[in-house]
Amino acid sequence: MNRPPLFRVGLLLTERCDVACRHCWFDSSPDRKATMTLKQAERYIDEAAARTHERPDGDAIGSTLGLTSMLRAAGYRATAVVGGRLFMGSQSGAVYALDAETGCTYWVFEAETWVRTAISVGPYSGGYAVYFADAGNTYDLRWNSVQGGIIDDNYEENDDYLSAHDLSSFEGLWLSSIDGHGIQADDDWYEISIVPGYENVIIILNFTHSISNIDLGLYDNNGNLIISNASTTDNEYLNYIVSLSGVYYIEVYGNNTGNIYDFTWETKEVLPSETIPGYDLLFFLSSILIIALLLFIKWKRIKF
Numbered sequence: 001m002n003r004p005p006l007f008r009v010g011l012l013l014t015e016r017c018d019v020a021c022r023h024c025w026f027d028s029s030p031d032r033k034a035t036m037t038l039k040q041a042e043r044y045i046d047e048a049a050a051r052t053h054e055r056p057d058g059d060a061i062g063s064t065l066g067l068t069s070m071l072r073a074a075g076y077r078a079t080a081v082v083g084g085r086l087f088m089g090s091q092s093g094a095v096y097a098l099d100a101e102t103g104c105t106y107w108v109f110e111a112e113t114w115v116r117t118a119i120s121v122g123p124y125s126g127g128y129a130v131y132f133a134d135a136g137n138t139y140d141l142r143w144n145s146v147q148g149g150i151i152d153d154n155y156e157e158n159d160d161y162l163s164a165h166d167l168s169s170f171e172g173l174w175l176s177s178i179d180g181h182g183i184q185a186d187d188d189w190y191e192i193s194i195v196p197g198y199e200n201v202i203i204i205l206n207f208t209h210s211i212s213n214i215d216l217g218l219y220d221n222n223g224n225l226i227i228s229n230a231s232t233t234d235n236e237y238l239n240y241i242v243s244l245s246g247v248y249y250i251e252v253y254g255n256n257t258g259n260i261y262d263f264t265w266e267t268k269e270v271l272p273s274e275t276i277p278g279y280d281l282l283f284f285l286s287s288i289l290i291i292a293l294l295l296f297i298k299w300k301r302i303k304f
Contacts, residue, residue, distance in 0.1 A: 012036065013035060013036045013041070014032075014034065014035040014036065015027070015028050015032035015033070015034040015035070016028065016029075016030065016032050016033060016034075016035070017029055017030065017032070018030060038090060039090075039092070042090070080118070080119040080120060080121055080130075081154070082121040082153075082154075082180070082183075085097055085098065085099065085106065086098045086099070087119045087121060087130050088119070089111075089114075089115025089117075089119055089132055090114070090115060092114065093110055093111040093112060093113050093114055093115065094108055094109070094110055094111070095108070095109040095110075095111060095115060095119070095130065095132065096108050097130075111132075111137070112136065112137060113136060113137075115132055115133075117132050117133045118132070119131070119132045120132070122260050153179075153180060153181065153182050153183040153185075153188075154179040154180050155175075155179065155182060155188065155190070158188055158189045158190065159186055159187050159188075159189065160187065160189055160223075161189050161191075161219060161223040161249045161251075162223075163189065164189035164190055164191040164249050165188075165189070165190050165191065166190075166191045167190045167191060167192055167250075167265070168191060168192055168193035168247075171192070171265060171266055171267065172264065172265075172266045173264060174262050174263070174264045175261075175262050175263050175264070176262045181260045181261065181262050182252060182260070182261045182262065182263070183258055183259070183260055183261075184207075184212070184214050184252060184253070184254045184255075184256065184257070184258065184259045184260075184261055185256055185257075185258045186256050187251060187252075187253045188251070188252040188253070189249055189250070189251050189252075190249065190250045190251075190252070191247060191248075191249055191250075192247070192248050192249070192250060192265055193246070193247055193248075194242060194245045194246060194247075194248060194267055195245055195267070196245040197245075197269055197270065198245075198267040198268060198269050198270065199241050199242045199243070199244070199245060199267070199270050200239070200240075200241045200267060200268040200269070200270050201218065201238070201239075201240050201241070201242060201248070201265065201266075201267055202237075202238070202239050202265065202266050202267070202268065203216060203218065203236075203237070203238040203239075203250060203263060203264075203265045204235070204236075204237055204263060204264050204265075205235060205236040205237070205252065205261060205262075205263040206234075206235050206261060206262045206263065207234065207235060207236075207259055207260065207261040207262070208234055208259070209232065209233055209234045209235075210234075211257075211259045211260075212254060212255045212257040212258075212259035213232065213254050213255055213259075214236070214252060214253070214254035214255075214259055214261055215228065215229065215230040215231075215236060215252075215253055215254055216228060216229045216230075216236040216237075216238060216250070216251070216252060216253075216263075217229075217250070217251040217253065218238055218240060218242075218248060218249070218250060218251075219248065219249040219250075219251060220242075220248060220249075221246055221247040221248065221249075223249065226240065226242065226248075227240050241270055250263075250265065
């Protein structure tokens with residue numbers, strides 16, 4: 001029996017639904033418990049891949065599988081998406097590096113048992129490594145190139161202040177908790193917003209200098225540099241009081257080698273000098289000291 005060309009694939013990951021519609025083809029409802037396992041999903045994907053054909057217009061079939069969204073919707077935690085690649089562990093022990101959009105396979109590694117941890121990706125000795133563990137071992141799979149040698153983060157494209165990634169709503173949070181670590185593969189720009197009375201800006205940037213240097217800059221709303229920090233050690237730190245409230249930009253820049261970084265920013269209230277705690281006492285003591293000094297000078301003149 002010849003089957004027709006396969007143009008679209010949909011996976012029903014669960015029969016559970018918040019509502020129970022009379023017209024539902026799958027009879028889904030809040031009471032249904034059936035879910036699709038990862039092995040079942042992999043098998044269905046393999047079956048679909050075996051039936052792919054070329055469209056009449058020449059476009060390859062397969063990009064509609066939506067591997068990234070499917071796995072995330074299934075709640076499968078042993079995955080990571082970095083630089084356009086989906087790194088996926090499995091219960092069989094296979095670890096895949098796939099194209100996050102098309103599902104095409106870059107490489108497969110067979111661990112001894114099922115992958116039980118989340119997958120992390122980071123730089124290692126001029127290349128990159130995937131870190132994970134199975135039921136009895138830990139692994140660091142290393143390779144030398146990803147998309148021409150450097151992967152990038154989930155905040156791209158943010159290569160200048162006009163395309164800066166907006167972090168105005170994430171004051172006090174580390175970048176890694178928002179959408180993963182930053183990767184210094186090119187200039188990375190972030191937008192922040194400062195409200196009146198809180199013009200004291202504090203930025204903490206963490207990275208490992210021995211892997212590659214990363215520097216930090218603060219810019220005004222026209223992209224003009226205000227202050228920067230470019231040390232030759234781990235991490236950078238800025239603590240600066242800007243003149244006005246409004247939009248500002250943070251630039252993370254360096255050698256463009258793919259070093260991973262994390263940073264956070266916050267603002268603090270700028271207090272007028274007369275409201276600084278202890279200011280009155282300090283002024284009083286300073287006045288006494290000045291009067292005593294004047295009396296001493298006068299006494300010295302009279303004596304001699």
